[in-house]
Every structure is written in C-alpha cells, then in structure tokens.
Amino acid sequence: MMDRETKAALKTIKWVRRIIKIISGLSIFTALSTLAMVAIICTFMWIQSSEQGSEDCNYSGATKGISSQVLRFQDPISEAMKKYSVPASWMGVILAHVQQESGGNAERYPDIFQASESLGLPPNTLDTATSIDQGVKFFSSQITAVKNITGHEPSATNEGDVNITSVLYNAPAFGPWLKSAHGGQWSVEANNEFYETILPTYGAGPGDKNYYKHILQYYDVKGGMASTGMNTNEDCSTSSNGDQSGNAIIAEAQKYLGVPYVWGGKNPEQGMDCSGFVGYVLMKVTGKEFPQYTVSLETKGEMMFAGGKPDMDQLQPGDMIFWGSHGASHHIAFYMGNGQVIEEPQPGDVCHIRPYKDGSEPDFAVRPKL
Numbered sequence: 001m002m003d004r005e006t007k008a009a010l011k012t013i014k015w016v017r018r019i020i021k022i023i024s025g026l027s028i029f030t031a032l033s034t035l036a037m038v039a040i041i042c043t044f045m046w047i048q049s050s051e052q053g054s055e056d057c058n059y060s061g062a063t064k065g066i067s068s069q070v071l072r073f074q075d076p077i078s079e080a081m082k083k084y085s086v087p088a089s090w091m092g093v094i095l096a097h098v099q100q101e102s103g104g105n106a107e108r109y110p111d112i113f114q115a116s117e118s119l120g121l122p123p124n125t126l127d128t129a130t131s132i133d134q135g136v137k138f139f140s141s142q143i144t145a146v147k148n149i150t151g152h153e154p155s156a157t158n159e160g161d162v163n164i165t166s167v168l169y170n171a172p173a174f175g176p177w178l179k180s181a182h183g184g185q186w187s188v189e190a191n192n193e194f195y196e197t198i199l200p201t202y203g204a205g206p207g208d209k210n211y212y213k214h215i216l217q218y219y220d221v222k223g224g225m226a227s228t229g230m231n232t233n234e235d236c237s238t239s240s241n242g243d244q245s246g247n248a249i250i251a252e253a254q255k256y257l258g259v260p261y262v263w264g265g266k267n268p269e270q271g272m273d274c275s276g277f278v279g280y281v282l283m284k285v286t287g288k289e290f291p292q293y294t295v296s297l298e299t300k301g302e303m304m305f306a307g308g309k310p311d312m313d314q315l316q317p318g319d320m321i322f323w324g325s326h327g328a329s330h331h332i333a334f335y336m337g338n339g340q341v342i343e344e345p346q347p348g349d350v351c352h353i354r355p356y357k358d359g360s361e362p363d364f365a366v367r368p369k370l
Helices: 004-023 028-053 074-083 088-101 128-150 159-170 174-182 188-202 211-216 241-256 274-286
Strands: 301-303 320-323 331-337 340-343 352-355 364-368
Touching: 074 088, 074 128, 074 352, 088 128, 088 159, 088 211, 088 241, 128 159, 128 174, 159 174, 159 188, 159 211, 174 188, 241 274, 241 331, 241 340, 241 364, 274 331
Parallel strands: none
Antiparallel strands: 301 364, 320 331, 320 364, 331 340, 340 352
C-alpha cells in the first residue's frame, strides 16, 4: 500500500507529462511561462497533500472480547493509570494485556498482570491490588520507552506503537535493539528477527514471537472508526463528518474514565452523573451548550430505529443510548463500538466501560446532532 506522499508524487508526475505534451508545440516564452505556472501548481498540490496526511482522522481504539472478569478491574486500573500518568486512551491496550495474561481470573491467578517477574519475583507472587499497581507502573515505563525508541509521542491508535509495547512487556531488551538495528521502526520482520536470533542470546529461550498478535486479538487499534463502516485506509478525506464526530465523542469521553459518579454532578471536578457526563462530553467536543439532563438530551439528535430497541450492529460510536421510555428515560450512556458502552453508572461507582450486552440493554438510541 502506497503512502499519501507517494500517491501525490505519482499524481503530480502524471499531470506534468500531460502538460509537457501540450506545450511541446508552443513558443519558448509561452512554454517557459506555462512551466513556471505548473511548478506553482505542483507545489500547492504537494503542500495540500502533506497537510491532508497530517490530519487527525479521529481514530479511536476499541477492545473486543474482553471478559467481564477483566472488566471488573477497570476502575482500580483506571486509578493506577492516573497515578502513573498513563493516558486514558491506553485503557483498551492494558485490558487486552490482562485478558491475555490471566483472563481476569484473580481467584486462580491473583497476579492478574503477571507482573511479579518484572520485580524479579517468582510468577504469581503478587496479590491482585499489588499486581494492578505494578502492572500499570511497568506499562507506563513501556510507553516512555516507545517514545525514546521511535522518537515520537506514543499513540494507542498507532499499531506499531501498540505492538512495541506488547513485545517490551515480555522482553524489555527489544527496545534498545530495535532502535539500534532498525531505527526504532516496528515491523513483523524485526519482531521475528529479535525473537529468533537476539532473545536466545540472553538465555531467556525463544519466547513467544506471536505475543503482539495475542494482544491484537483483544484490541482493535482503529476499532472505533472501523465499527462505523468508515474507510480505514490511508485516505482520511473519505471519512464522513458524522462518523468523525462519533469517534471524537468517544475519544473525549474516555478522558473521564475513573471520574466518580455524583448525582447532579455536571463536570469532572465535582463528579458527574450519567446525563451530566454525556452533556459535558458533547459540550467539550462541539464548544456549544448542551443540556445535562437525560430527558432533555433525547431531543438532541436523530431518533434511531423508529424509537424501537436499538440494533447493536447498526449503532455507531458516539450514539446516545437510553434506558426507560421516551420522554421518561432514567439513564443515558454512549455506545463505544465493538459491543462496549461508556457511562457514569450509579452512586458509589466511577465512569467506566462495560459490555453492551450484560442483561440490561438500552430501550432506544439517539444519534447526536452536533
């Protein structure tokens, strides 16, 4: 697959060839004038293409197949992420690691992160609370390492960055080697080379060169966009504004994971209830005023499915989902995509992500009009 710059260059060359044919019969003065104009146009096209290439396509990663046993630890994991300054956008990746390492079965494997060995201890030495703290702390160091290895700010929507953190989780030596041997650039070939020829020299055995694939079983790097049916290739310009808005909503919503539920709360500083959370997120995304009451939010968009039960397969990230009858709804949340909901749930709890199908599906849905 060609990158944008290559496509732009080939397109430019094609146009130049066409114009050369046209001016071949012109006078020297006219030909030179035309070529000067072509140079200006080509420069403009190149700058425009480069700017398009740097646009934020509002991708958002999404979990897939995360068990309820893992999701029950999301709140303490969120607290540990705040403690160690891990961006909320990495929550899905961390949950994928817990799913892979223990399936969240703390009763059998108290060290749900399998983080004991990062402290030089035998496997399953840590209790669950200590495992969460150490696991997130170790993951924080991996994100810092990715920045040093690649030279850019790590992103949970950059598959290379996510894959590097996966390898570092089991083999920290991968980082310095990748930087010196491959300029910090992730590739499957580099991954396999490390596991097959470098890791054994540390006396650690061959390891699992497919570990990064195991993590991607549970984490879709651009799942938020993919679930909308949008084009996820390199051309961001094909995305519809509505779909981009939905993913922007989810990206903003994830910033408040771990904020306590406070009845009547309207901002993260004081805590938020379900409608306060939804209204606050919409205001942050749009810069406009939105109501922060459940029933009032029913009218702030397009009613989906003719007011009937939402079909999860047709929901998009950012859709508002409601519990209760229309005009008397009593709970609201955002649909995230890939069978996940983000919400402020109830007193004594915090903003979290949970499965859409947990025995209490919503009664209707509204697609926000931004």
